[in-house]
Structures are given as C-alpha cells and as structure tokens.
Amino acid sequence: EVQLVESGGGLVQPGRSLRLSCAASGFKFDGYAMHWVRQTPGKALEWVSTVNWDSSLITYAAPVKGRFIISRDNTNNFLHLQMNSLRVEDTAFYYCVKGEGPGSSVGFDYWGQGTLVTVSS
Amino acid sequence: QSVLTQPPSASGTPGQRVTISCAGRSSNIGTNFVFWYQQFPQTTPKLLIHRDNERPSGVPDRFSASKSGTSASLVISGLRSEDEADYYCATWDDNLSEFGWVFGGGTKLTVL
Numbered sequence: 001e002v003q004l005v006e007s008g009g010g011l012v013q014p015g016r017s018l019r020l021s022c023a024a025s026g027f028k029f030d031g032y033a034m035h036w037v038r039q040t041p042g043k044a045l046e047w048v049s050t051v052n053w054d055s056s057l058i059t060y061a062a063p064v065k066g067r068f069i070i071s072r073d074n075t076n077n078f079l080h081l082q083m084n085s086l087r088v089e090d091t092a093f094y095y096c097v098k099g100e101g102p103g104s105s106v107g108f109d110y111w112g113q114g115t116l117v118t119v120s121s
Numbered sequence: 122q123s124v125l126t127q128p129p130s131a132s133g134t135p136g137q138r139v140t141i142s143c144a145g146r147s148s149n150i151g152t153n154f155v156f157w158y159q160q161f162p163q164t165t166p167k168l169l170i171h172r173d174n175e176r177p178s179g180v181p182d183r184f185s186a187s188k189s190g191t192s193a194s195l196v197i198s199g200l201r202s203e204d205e206a207d208y209y210c211a212t213w214d215d216n217l218s219e220f221g222w223v224f225g226g227g228t229k230l231t232v233l
Contacts, residue, residue: 035222044123045158045166045209047222059221100171105213105222107156109177111165 002026002110004096009115012086022079022096022112030054030074033099035108036081038092038117048094049081053102063089086119093117124149125210127225133200134233141228143193143210149223153213155193157186160207160227169208170195197230205232 008020020036036048049060049070058070069082079096093114100107126144133139143155157170168177170186173193183204185196193212197204210225 037222044227045160045211045224047211047224050222061221062219095165105153107154107168107171107211107213109168109171111167113165 002098004098004110004112006094006096006112006115009094009117011118011120013121014086014088014119016086017082017084018086018117020081020083020094020096020115020117024077024079024096024098027098029072029077031102033102033104033106034070034072034079035097035099036070036079037095037097037108037111038090039095039114040092043092046092050099050104051079052099052104057104059104083117086117088119091117091119123226124214124223125212125225127208127210127228129226130229130231132231132233133197135200135202137200139197139200139230141195141197141208141210141230143195143225145191145193145212145214145223147191148216149191149212149214150188150193151191152215155186155188156211157184157195158209158211160209162206166209200232202232205230 003025005023033052035050067085071080095114096112097108098110154172158166159169160166173188174186214223
C-alpha cells in the first residue's frame, strides 16, 4: 500500500524558513517522480514543484521559484521541500504527491494527507 | 487565475448526466495528457481519470472523460449523492517560459 506521510508544517513568521519532509513507502521510490502541491483552505489546488526520479530534472512554479528547493533522498525514501523567504501567501496545506512514472510530466496518482503551513506575524 | 478554465460550479439531480469542462491551450491540454481529481471536503484529492480518458482500478464506470483539441471534459453518468465533491483537471504545460503542472480552478458539483 502506497503511503506518503508529510511532516514539518507549522506556524512561521514572514521571511523565515521551514523544511517539509515526506516519508514514502509501499512502492519503489526511486522509480517515480515526486511532487509538492499546495492548497489554501477553500481554494484550488496549486502545483509547487516536481523532481523526477533521479533529480536530473527539477521544476518550480513561478510563485516559489528562487525561494523553495525540492530534493529527494532515494536511499531513505524521503522527499523534502526547503521553503525560504516565506510569505503570507504561501499559507496552505502542502501535499506530497507520487508521480505515475519516472518522468516529471506523467501525472500524479497518490497523495499524502498534507501538512499545514501558516505564515503569519 | 488558473491556467486551465473550469466552471466554478455544476449541479444535477440523481440519475442525471453531468459534464464538467476544462479549457486550456496548445501548450498544455493540446499536447499532454489530462488528469482529473476528485476531492471531498476536508479530504485529500483522489485520482479519477488519467491519460485523458482512462479510469484507474476502483473508479466506477459512471465516470468518463474525453479530450478534443485544447479542451477536455469529465462526464458523470447516473449521478449519485455521493458524487458531490470538487473536481479538478490538471495537465503538464510545455510553455517555454514557464513549464510545469497546471490545474483548473476546480468545479464544485452539487447533487440536488
């Protein structure tokens, strides 16, 4: 059974940093791209970042480019999101999402339960 | 403003057929597979349709989808009360200046 468990969310002041992690299990982690998708409560889903299976291709959404860094640890089956220079508008639930294949553009299938990041002074 | 355009709401009565549209452009829907996700309140999204029109195992055949040019559609036949949820379309965008995944704004389906 595929399991994606996010951690690291919380309340943080604008301008500060936070690191999210996602523990993956139930599938061959290094065979799939992984993604972060966020959702402000009551609002639409918003793609944040994608890393392909071997980290050779990493992409970011425009609002987070230059501030967020996605990374993966294929030895220990973890996905991370380093979020720097946080803004109020980054407040959202952040979902760790498994890709359907190794490439970045092949779609997502399984979603974690999400971790809430609140950016507020 | 979402890159993919969905109607904010849709509705139908039990047993009816409902269609939810998703409009994009040549760099996204026109070139890449479309995916549909279902999300109930306070829950995580679930994959409903992948690769334009394929149902993952476990998804009822009441759900179907199609794509034509730069638009896609999700069709729910024989509407049930438990289908009341938010529905999102998504696809990869090959826009040279800003490639990545794009979502629709979501459609809230109400079963009357």
